[in-house]
Amino acid sequence: xxxxxxxxxxxxxxxxxxxxxxxxxxxxxxxxxxxxxxxxxxxxxxxxxxxxxxxxxxxxxxxxxxxxxxxxxxxxxxxxxxxxxxxxxxxxxxxxxxxxxxxxxxxxxxxxxxxxxxxxxxxxxxxxxxxxxxxxxxxxxxxxxxxxxxxxxxxxxxxxxxxxxxxxxxxxxxxxxxxxxxxxxxxxxxxxxxxxxxxxxxxxxxxxxxxxxxxxxxxxxxxxxxxxxxxxxxxxxxxxxxxxxxxxxxxxxxxxxxxxxxxxxxxxxxxxxxxxxxxxxxxxxxxxxxxxxxxxxxxxxxxxxxxxxxxxxxxxxxxxxxxxxxxxxxxxxxxxxxxxxxxxxxxxxxxxxxxxxxxxxxxxxxxxxxxxxxxxxxxxxxxxxxxxxxxxxxxxxxxxxxxxxxxxxxxxxxxxxxxxxxxxxxxxxxxxxxxxxxxxxxxxxxxxxxxxxxxxxxxxxxxxxxxxxxxxxxxxxxxxxxxxxxxxxxxxxxxxxxxxxxxxxxxxxxxxxxxxxx
Numbered sequence: 342x343x344x345x346x347x348x349x350x351x352x353x354x355x356x357x358x359x360x361x362x363x364x365x366x367x368x369x370x371x372x373x374x375x376x377x378x379x380x381x382x383x384x385x386x387x388x389x390x391x392x393x394x395x396x397x398x399x400x401x402x403x404x405x406x407x408x409x410x411x412x413x414x415x416x417x418x419x420x421x422x423x424x425x426x427x428x429x430x431x432x433x434x435x436x437x438x439x440x441x442x443x444x445x446x447x448x449x450x451x452x453x454x455x456x457x458x459x460x461x462x463x464x465x466x467x468x469x470x471x472x473x474x475x476x477x478x479x480x481x482x483x484x485x486x487x488x489x490x491x492x493x494x495x496x497x498x499x500x501x502x503x504x505x506x507x508x509x510x511x512x513x514x515x516x517x518x519x520x521x522x523x524x525x526x527x528x529x530x531x532x533x534x535x536x537x538x539x540x541x542x543x544x545x546x547x548x549x550x551x552x553x554x555x556x557x558x559x560x561x562x563x564x565x566x567x568x569x570x571x572x573x574x575x576x577x578x579x580x581x582x583x584x585x586x587x588x589x590x591x592x593x594x595x596x597x598x599x600x601x602x603x604x605x606x607x608x609x610x611x612x613x614x615x616x617x618x619x620x621x622x623x624x625x626x627x628x629x630x631x632x633x634x635x636x637x638x639x640x641x642x643x644x645x646x647x648x649x650x651x652x653x654x655x656x657x658x659x660x661x662x663x664x665x666x667x668x669x670x671x672x673x674x675x676x677x678x679x680x681x682x683x684x685x686x687x688x689x690x691x692x693x694x695x696x697x698x699x700x701x702x703x704x705x706x707x708x709x710x711x712x713x714x715x716x717x718x719x720x721x722x723x724x725x726x727x728x729x730x731x732x733x734x735x736x737x738x739x740x741x742x743x744x745x746x747x748x749x750x751x752x753x754x755x756x757x758x759x760x761x762x763x764x765x766x767x768x769x770x771x772x773x774x775x776x777x778x779x780x781x782x783x784x785x786x787x788x789x790x791x792x793x794x795x796x797x798x799x800x801x802x803x804x805x806x807x808x809x810x811x812x813x814x815x816x817x818x819x820x821x822x823x824x825x826x827x828x829x830x831x832x833x834x835x836x837x838x839x840x841x842x843x844x845x846x847x848x849x850x851x852x853x854x855x856x857x858x859x
Contacts, residue, residue: 454651
């Protein structure tokens with residue numbers, strides 16, 4: 342093999358050095374040179390795009406925080422913060438706008454749902470319009486949907502318990518709880534959004550139980566939403582690049598899905614008010630009062646489909662993932678689980694279904710409430726939220742952040758910071774109890790607790806999420822004890838929310854009423 346001439350080698354090295362020197366001079370002008378970070382951060386964001394696309398950005402960020410501290414730079418114009426004072430600044434005091442990536446995830450960036458809306462006025466109008474549907478009182482009114490869907494899941498479990506009891510001496514059953522919770526959350530969203538579930542729970546143990554006829558398309562809506570969202574997420578950077586070249590590419594929802602929702606909308610309109618007073622779902626709210634948040638014009642069918650699709654995604658993926666983390670924490674903390682079980686009533690298949698208001702207000706469930714809050718500390722719905730400076734920069738803890746810089750809030754890192762949460766990696770619900778019940782646990786540091794974000798962009802669905810978590814966990818744990826079927830290392834991924842990477846987690850459910858009978 343012939344070696345290159347020395348002058349070519351020297352020229353190549355000189356070119357590399359000149360390029361690095363140029364890039365260094367550019368990055369110094371960005372105003373971020375005093376912020377610590379890995380050596381390659383000033384030069385490229387390709388590693389960030391790769392990790393975002395894989396859903397593993399959260400782990401990389403946490404590792405870098407341990408090396409570089411509370412405020413760090415991971416890209417030419419991208420910093421992350423996990424300092425509680427700086428967090429309050431960007432979320433509430435300064436209230437930085439969301440990054441443009443959220444709008445890209447929507448089908449049409451000019452007509453996004455609340456999650457994807459980054460424009461100030463449209464976001465405010467849309468949140469004001471949707472807020473009445475998510476107050477505590479409004480969520481209490483749709484509690485029958487939570488209870489009905491939870492009851493269907495429990496009925497499926499009872500059937501499996503009876504089958505197991507006939508074939509063996511044990512009444513314990515094995516199930517994929519992550520799958521079950523996801524199906525349950527989808528059907529709850531279907532009922533509360535459309536007064537029409539997707540038939541996901543019924544097919545958990547019997548795949549032959551699928552909706553048929555006209556409803557067959559309806560049962561496919563969840564997969565259509567998640568598949569469509571996954572495509573949009575993976576193509577965000579490609580879409581942005583094409584737009585810079587003058588080509589606007591939209592990834593539409595599957596036609597079968599849009600046809601099914603449009604058909605239901607047409608039926609509602611044609612019913613001319615029949616049974617309208619009985620409908621308390623979000624779809625009816627949009628049909629009655631829905632105007633585009635940017636122009637004020639009445640929402641078209643497509644506008645409503647876009648809004649409902651984002652709500653379904655945000656309202657199901659978030660709660661199912663968070664509930665799965667709660668049960669995982671309980672399964673791996675036997676002392677906490679034993680204490681929780683001792684505090685809960687023992688219910689059997691003939692018992693009534695507990696409602697979220699009872700769980701919220703009855704002192705019997707205060708330790709369950711503490712477990713839910715502690716889980717939200719350790720496993721917030723999202724590991725981070727992206728914000729951005731625009732025409733004006735800002736000052737964060739003495740660092741002057743220039744205009745057009747992405748500032749990501751590292752919630753999960755803040756929630757696991759030993760300075761604010763002693764024994765931060767310990768699932769310690771006693772933090773949330775009061776008086777002597779707290780024991781030697783430290784008080785919660787509420788200034789370092791952002792499970793649903795905060796400020797203008799806080800999660801509008803937090804009352805809904807709490808109600809669902811209370812209803813499902815109280816009813817399930819009052820009837821079944823939970824153990825892992827087999828220890829499994831859980832890998833998390835984050836696209837929009839934190840989820841189990843492979844969407845699966847097998848558990849053993851032990852009927853508590855059977856143990857009480859024995």
